[in-house]
Amino acid sequence: MANQQPNSGNPRVDIEYRRKKSAEEMKHQVITFAMMIFLTIVAFVAAGYEGFSAWFIVPFILILAIVQVIFQLYYFMHMSHKGHEAPALFLYSGAFVGFITIIAFLTVIWW
């Protein structure tokens, strides 16, 4: 909740509190980054490994990509913070329309 204004009546205490809060948040961001690197490496290894069939690899790496994008949106782009209702509406509407477009294009060439 780094975007909340604490109110102790003592500005010095508030600044210390906020600094600590945002340092803590930065630590979470670095953990998120480490997880994103890990997911990326898993995806590259899975795609490069000969033993798996494409029927396993393709859905698997797509799920990894979606997880990684959720990290990016909610942590790096702060969508987990308060006041992001409208951004969520905009982004999900865009993703919904985009998803339908992709499904339409893919099915058009299948049948």
Added chain:
Amino acid sequence: MAAEQKMTYETWPASPEKQTLEAKNKFLGFWFFLGGETVLFASLFATYLALKDKVPNSDMALAKDLFEIPLAFIMTMLLLTSSLTSVYAMYQMKNFNFKKMQLWLGITVLLGLGFLGLEIYEFNHYVHEFHHSFTSSAFGSAFYTLVGFHGAHVAFGLLWITTLMIRNSKRGLSLYNAPKFYVASLYWHFIDVVWVFIFTVVYLMGMVG
């Protein structure tokens, strides 16, 4: 709070990017733009998936002949790391540390330039080694439109961030320019979001077949 007010470390608010009406509008408008960008890139992905490996004759290179894991991996790491460095820049912005914010933005720009350089090398390699060009096949057109559009976004993002850094270099942080930096960093993260799907759908799925 007024945008032109001279701020100090003590008076700097917790969310400097959303203090003025202009800042709030910018924030909302920019997310609306990102929703539109999502649709734009999704339609380019849809076109690419529909036209992947659609080449006029069998001696032309397909996705599995073109893409190499090491190059795609290095490009991914550069862009992902630049996403983290721009998070650091926004962290310093919230701490009212202008110099460190500029430093992290500078590192972000350098990583972005490295990515762009590799992409130029890659396209050049495909055209000269594989005769895989924009006009050689439907596959080529779809590939260069999707990946090239992303590359153009990277180039635009670099220009944007560099311009902000130069324009505000002597001004320091204020409630007027803090939202500008914030929105530019959102754009930079969005470029990485798109790249995650490009490296998965284009490069990794291309190598799998």
